[in-house]
Amino acid sequence: MEDVKIADIFNTLDASVLLHLAFIVGIAVLCIMLIQKILPWLGGQLHDQRRHYVLALVPLLRLVIVVGAFLLSLPLIIEPSLQNMVALLGTLGLALGFALKDYVSSLIAGIVATAERPYRSGDWIEIDGVYGEVTHVGLRTVQIISPDDTLYHIPHLKIWNELISNANNGTPRLQTVADFYLDSCHDGAIARHILYDVALSSAYVAHREPIQVILEEKPWGTHYQLKAYPVDPQQQFRFRSDLNIRGRAVLVSQGFKFASAAWATASE
Amino acid sequence: MPKKNESVSKPDGSKLHALWEVVALDAFSAPKSSSEQIVRKWDALKRLFQRSTTVGESPFKPESELQQLPHEFVEHLTGPVDWSAPLSAFAATINGWSGTAGEPAVVFMVGPPWSGHAKVLHAWAAALNVPCIKPPTTQDILRNNLDWMAPSPERSQFWIMPELERCYLRHAEGLEMVRSFLEQAMRGIYGPGIIGCDSWAWAYLQYVWPVPCSNVLTLQAFDASRLTRLLRQLSIARSSSRYCFKNASNGKTVLCSDDASTEINATVHQIAARCCGNVGLALSYWRAALRSEPEVPDEEESKKGADSSGDEHIVWLGRLPTSPVLPDECNEEIALLLHTLLLHNGLEEELLHKVLPMPHLHIMALLLRLLELRIVEQVAGRWHIAPLAYSGVCTYLRARNYLLDHFQG
Known part of the structure; x- marks a missing residue:
C-alpha cells in the first residue's frame, strides 16, 4: 500500500x-x-x-x-x-540515513562550510594534523596541498567535531614564526633588536603588519620567537628560512652563542 | 612651515600655477585622466589574458612610415632641464625657516624616481655654496660608523644631503646607521640641513625610524599645463627654429615651440596622467614617442637644420610607449628584485646578494633577462628600473601587495 x-x-x-x-x-x-x-x-x-x-x-x-x-x-x-x-x-x-550516512553528512557539511566559511580556497588550514593550503572546496571534500606537495582530500564532515585551525582566514595575513635558541649568557635587549631588524630587512616581509620578538627563558637557554607576516601566505616557508638564515648569520657575527642541543635534551 | 607658491594670471583671467611649485608631501596632487585610467585597466586586462590586440583605427601617419629621431636630436629638442629653476620656489616655501629656536632642525625633500628632487638639491647646494653631504660607504653603513658625517664646526652652518636612500641597506646590519644619523640630524647636532630622499626609500624608512611628517616637502606634480610649458621651454631653449609637434595618429598639433596659447592637448594630458605628474618620467615618454619622416635629414643634417633660424620643423609624436610586459613565471623572485631596486633607488650588483635571498649568479641571470626586456638598466654601475618600465613595475608590485611609495596613491 x-x-x-x-x-x-x-x-x-x-x-x-x-x-x-x-x-x-x-x-x-x-x-x-x-x-x-x-x-x-x-x-x-x-x-x-x-x-x-x-x-x-x-x-x-x-x-x-x-x-x-x-x-x-x-x-x-x-x-x-x-x-x-x-x-x-x-x-x-x-x-x-542508513545507507549513505557519512556521504550525506559530508554533503550537508559542505553546504554549512560554504555558509560559515571555516575555510576557503587559498586559506592555510590544519585538520586532523594535516597542514596545507586549501586548493579546492568540493561538494563532499576539501582538498589541501601540504608543503611537501601531497594532496589530501578531507571530507567536510570533519567540521562537525574536529578542531580546524585557519592561519589566514580568507586574508593575505599569515603570521610566520622563526625560532632561535640562544645560550642564556647574553644581552636580551640587543638580541631582540637584532632579530627585529632581521625581520624588517627581509625581502619577504609585509611592512604594514607588526613584527614581534617574544622571548622565553628555559633551563637550557633562551627561546626567541620572531613573528612577522610575509607579503603572500605562499611565501611563509621561504620567509621563515630567510629569517633563520639571516638571523643566525647576524647573531653569530655579533658574538651570540646558540644553546647546546645536549643541554636542551637533558633538560627535557 | 610650507608656504604656497604664487600663481600667475592667464590672459583670460584664470590663475596659472607656477611652473615649479614646492608643497608639503600631503598636498601633492597627481594629475588624473579618466581615459588614461581606462587605458591602464584595459592594459591590465589584456595582460591577464595574455592576448595581443591590434588597434583597428588607421593612423594619420602610420608608425611604419616614421622613424625614431637620432639621440642627439632628441636631446637637442628636449635638452636638459634647468634644475636650478625650482630653487626660488623652494626658497619661497621654506622662507623664514632657520632650523633653530624650536623649529625642526631638518627639512626633508621627498620625490619619486626621476622627479628631480635630488638634482634640485645639488643645484641648490652649488648655488648657495653650502656643503653637499656625500653618502657613506657600504662599510660605514654596515659598521654603523657615523664618522662620515662629522658635526659642523659651526652649528649654524647649513648643509644639504640630497640622497638619504644611499644611507641605508635593507640588511639586518644596514639600518642602525641611518637611525643614528636621523636621530642626530633631527636633534640638530649637525646644524640646520635639508635632506633629500627617494620616495620608495622614504616609505621604507618610515618603518625603520618613523620621521615626523610636518616638515616634508615635495615638488608639486607636473600636470598637463605645466608639462606643456616645460616642453615648450625645452624646445626653444637651444634653438631659434620653430618646432611643431604633431600627433601621428590624428595629425593634430600637440604643441609648437613658440606658441603662447594655453590650450592643452589631450596627448600631454595623457602623458601627465600616465606619469602621475613625474616630470622626469614624462620627459622620458615624450622623448621615446618623438618620430620623424624618413626624408628628414640624418643626424648631422638634423642638427644643422635645428640650428637654422626661421625654419619650421615638424616632429611627429608616435604612439606612447607601453610598459614592457613582465615575465610571469618565477614572478616572486622578479618581484623581490624589482622591489629591492626601487627601495634603494638602484643598487650595485655586489650589494644585491646581501639584500636578496638569492645567490649572486641567480640575481645576475634575472637582471640580464630583465635588461633584455628593457625593464631594468645599468647606470654608472648601479642597476635601476628603466623609466619606461616604471609604471608597469609599480602596477606589478601593487597587485602583489608590496610596500609602495606615497606617490602611488
Whole structure:
C-alpha cells in the first residue's frame, strides 16, 4: 500500500521529461565545470585579497547551481505539493540515513562550510594534523596541498567535531614564526633588536603588519620567537628560512652563542 | 612651515600655477585622466589574458612610415632641464625657516624616481655654496660608523644631503646607521640641513625610524599645463627654429615651440596622467614617442637644420610607449628584485646578494633577462628600473601587495 503511494507521487517520466531533465543536469554540470576551471585560473592570476574572494566564489556558485538545478528538476519528477514533498523527503531521508550516512553528512557539511566559511580556497588550514593550503572546496571534500606537495582530500564532515585551525582566514595575513635558541649568557635587549631588524630587512616581509620578538627563558637557554607576516601566505616557508638564515648569520657575527642541543635534551 | 607658491594670471583671467611649485608631501596632487585610467585597466586586462590586440583605427601617419629621431636630436629638442629653476620656489616655501629656536632642525625633500628632487638639491647646494653631504660607504653603513658625517664646526652652518636612500641597506646590519644619523640630524647636532630622499626609500624608512611628517616637502606634480610649458621651454631653449609637434595618429598639433596659447592637448594630458605628474618620467615618454619622416635629414643634417633660424620643423609624436610586459613565471623572485631596486633607488650588483635571498649568479641571470626586456638598466654601475618600465613595475608590485611609495596613491 505504502509502495503504491510513493509511486503515485512521481510524474510519468516520458521521453520529453527525460530530455528536459538531461538538459537541466547537463547545463548544471557544464556550468559547474566551467566555474571550477575558470575561477581557480582567474584566482591564480590575482594576488592579495582579490585572489581569496575569487576562489571563495567557487563553492558558493556551485551550490547556487546545484540548488537551482534541483528546484528546476523537482516539478518535472513529482507534483510539488506539501504532501508529496513530505512523503518523498521522508523516504529519501530514511534510505540515506542508513545507507549513505557519512556521504550525506559530508554533503550537508559542505553546504554549512560554504555558509560559515571555516575555510576557503587559498586559506592555510590544519585538520586532523594535516597542514596545507586549501586548493579546492568540493561538494563532499576539501582538498589541501601540504608543503611537501601531497594532496589530501578531507571530507567536510570533519567540521562537525574536529578542531580546524585557519592561519589566514580568507586574508593575505599569515603570521610566520622563526625560532632561535640562544645560550642564556647574553644581552636580551640587543638580541631582540637584532632579530627585529632581521625581520624588517627581509625581502619577504609585509611592512604594514607588526613584527614581534617574544622571548622565553628555559633551563637550557633562551627561546626567541620572531613573528612577522610575509607579503603572500605562499611565501611563509621561504620567509621563515630567510629569517633563520639571516638571523643566525647576524647573531653569530655579533658574538651570540646558540644553546647546546645536549643541554636542551637533558633538560627535557 | 610650507608656504604656497604664487600663481600667475592667464590672459583670460584664470590663475596659472607656477611652473615649479614646492608643497608639503600631503598636498601633492597627481594629475588624473579618466581615459588614461581606462587605458591602464584595459592594459591590465589584456595582460591577464595574455592576448595581443591590434588597434583597428588607421593612423594619420602610420608608425611604419616614421622613424625614431637620432639621440642627439632628441636631446637637442628636449635638452636638459634647468634644475636650478625650482630653487626660488623652494626658497619661497621654506622662507623664514632657520632650523633653530624650536623649529625642526631638518627639512626633508621627498620625490619619486626621476622627479628631480635630488638634482634640485645639488643645484641648490652649488648655488648657495653650502656643503653637499656625500653618502657613506657600504662599510660605514654596515659598521654603523657615523664618522662620515662629522658635526659642523659651526652649528649654524647649513648643509644639504640630497640622497638619504644611499644611507641605508635593507640588511639586518644596514639600518642602525641611518637611525643614528636621523636621530642626530633631527636633534640638530649637525646644524640646520635639508635632506633629500627617494620616495620608495622614504616609505621604507618610515618603518625603520618613523620621521615626523610636518616638515616634508615635495615638488608639486607636473600636470598637463605645466608639462606643456616645460616642453615648450625645452624646445626653444637651444634653438631659434620653430618646432611643431604633431600627433601621428590624428595629425593634430600637440604643441609648437613658440606658441603662447594655453590650450592643452589631450596627448600631454595623457602623458601627465600616465606619469602621475613625474616630470622626469614624462620627459622620458615624450622623448621615446618623438618620430620623424624618413626624408628628414640624418643626424648631422638634423642638427644643422635645428640650428637654422626661421625654419619650421615638424616632429611627429608616435604612439606612447607601453610598459614592457613582465615575465610571469618565477614572478616572486622578479618581484623581490624589482622591489629591492626601487627601495634603494638602484643598487650595485655586489650589494644585491646581501639584500636578496638569492645567490649572486641567480640575481645576475634575472637582471640580464630583465635588461633584455628593457625593464631594468645599468647606470654608472648601479642597476635601476628603466623609466619606461616604471609604471608597469609599480602596477606589478601593487597587485602583489608590496610596500609602495606615497606617490602611488
